[in-house]
């Protein structure tokens with residue numbers, strides 16, 4: 001297999017946190033004032049050094065710089081081009097100023113945060129106003145360049161492309177976006193010139209927007225931007241990822257950059273088209289090791305693409321690369337001790353992916369043989385297959401996806417069953433996860449307290465929470481979710497087909513990391529997951545108790561999903577496991593069951609034309625979860641966002657009896673969309689923001705409810721907070737819920 005001439009390899013970005021999340025801890029101790037700015041900067045410098053040397057040692061030829069960040073690479077891009085939000089002042093950005101933009105303080109609300117394409121990474125949203133300075137600040141860019149050079153590495157600096165950056169931001173009303181683009185380009189040009197002056201010859205410029213639907217204006221923006229950037233004698237690697245170029249292929253090629261990087265993992269079908277479309281001097285960076293998932297690369301499947309590329313372009317014009325930056329996968333697999341060795345042999349984290357790149361590029365025979373054996377071992381693993389679940393999936397019929405009666409009939413029955421007042425009050429599930437709760441969980445995990453001691457503690461916390469809810473006067477109670485570490489791992493621990501890492505952290509935003517479980521096989525329910533806690537809670541009160549579950553799409557989205565069967569099949573397997581749980585909860589006397597789907601929307605594909613099939617199977621997964629119930633059981637769902645307009649028909653198709661969502665900050669705006677759509681079922685629009693300790697008074701909440709009543713019928717309306725209360729403290733939680741109940745009562749009296 002050995003290649004006569006090895007190909008070049010590149011890395012597009014490496015996880016920043018460090019192998020033991022050193023950056024996280026350095027940031028948090030700096031924010032608490034325990035360490036100095038110099039300490040933080042020293043840790044950051046050490047991490048960059050470690051990561052550069054690690055990439056070099058792995059045999060990577062093209063190593064990136066300027067992709068490290070103390071908080072977020074989009075914010076860094078704004079600092080670089082002189083476009084940080086005006087409301088924070090225009091001074092050169094100090095570290096304090098930098099974190100003020102990134103994190104809420106008492107003086108200022110931070111920049112808004114949103115998801116980076118379809119990943120779980122959150123970036124800070126640029127604020128496009130007309131007074132931005134666009135004075136580049138290349139200090140950090142150049143100092144990192146020198147740091148790398150001092151280590152004997154000539155790095156390829158990474159920039160977020162100007163058009164992607166522009167489109168990721170929010171223009172203020174009245175801002176002339178064309179003028180903004182021109183100023184943005186001018187600033188980028190100066191940045192490139194500064195790099196050129198330092199002797200840099202190559203730059204990676206990320207334009208992932210090229211894999212999304214673009215308007216004619218946006219396409220034109222690409223043309224004007226790259227025409228001007230081409231005036232600087234630097235070779236640009238136009239880097240696209242998370243999908244195929246599709247109808248933007250000729251646009252991308254015509255930007256005349258020295259090279260194009262494509263994602264051949266998400267969109268392998270584009271390889272032949274791209275090879276034909278490239279102009280004679282363009283280099284292809286072939287993204288063939290998955291930067292979004294943790295499975296080993298199937299060398300035999302990927303190698304033909306590499307060979308095709310070499311055949312049509314020659315060895316000089318092909319670079320072997322990961323599909324995207326590796327920040328979306330954990331740092332290093334080697335230290336994992338608890339994973340079964342067999343499952344571990346199927347996994348590759350960032351460090352191991354570098355080795356894969358090198359092996360692919362050199363055609364290392366031994367590595368190809370070992371890879372084929374590992375792939376075969378994974379395919380043959382009986383432990384990943386569950387015939388009963390697969391059979392059950394093939395036997396599903398239409399009625400498994402529908403409640404027994406339509407909503408209007410169910411609603412009648414539920415009204416009798418539950419006997420709730422108009423405008424019933426409830427919460428979204430979690431109550432404060434106090435330091436005491438977290439301390440006990442950690443003590444239990446590390447074996448410092450026994451199962452029995454932990455259990456006693458949780459029972460007491462649950463009972464206290466229920467008594468508190470009774471005192472407040474809520475109508476539908478919850479158990480408080482004290483036993484849960486998070487929304488997915490808690491469930492995954494009861495499910496077959498899941499594995500867990502000890503240190504598989506991935507940055508979510510700033511210093512926050514998540515540790516997604518790994519779905520390696522067919523999913524089935526080994527044991528009931530929540531029945532014990534929900535039954536216990538139910539036994540403590542005469543009020544209706546709500547059972548709480550995480551929905552199938554959220555479990556899927558927040559895990560590393562296997563790549564050997566369709567996502568839909570995994571989602572439906574999870575749905576079947578949850579369906580059994582829902583039935584068991586019903587049998588245990590839970591009259592109300594909530595299935596949370598906060599991640600339903602984030603699963604949407606990047607291209608509009610791919611939405612319909614996704615929404616279809618995602619909605620079906622929810623219905624499969626909830627439809628095994630009697631009419632008398634009231635199904636709730638919860639979503640933590642308010643961008644619904646474009647997916648409302650699918651939300652309605654969930655056919656949940658009650659949906660709660662986040663509306664307090666947008667003042668119920670989204671209810672108009674629900675009305676316009678003729679949404680028939682019940683709705684609990686959140687009437688207070690749970691992100692802040694602020695307690696709105698009764699009048700404020702009553703006004704919000706009144707706004708909701710302008711749009712909804714009294715029978716449709718529920719009263720609840722925006723989301724779960726786990727991040728709040730008890731005093732403000734009690735005060736806010738008391739005001740919420742008082743507001744509902746006042747309004748009820750007027751109906």
Ligand code: GLN
Pocket residue numbers: 428429430487548596598638639640723724725726
């Ligand atoms: N039931 C969960 C809670 O209350 C829902 C959280 C969420 O939607 N993200 O915490």
Ligand code: ZN
Pocket residue numbers: 428598638639640722723724
């Ligand atoms: Zn929520």
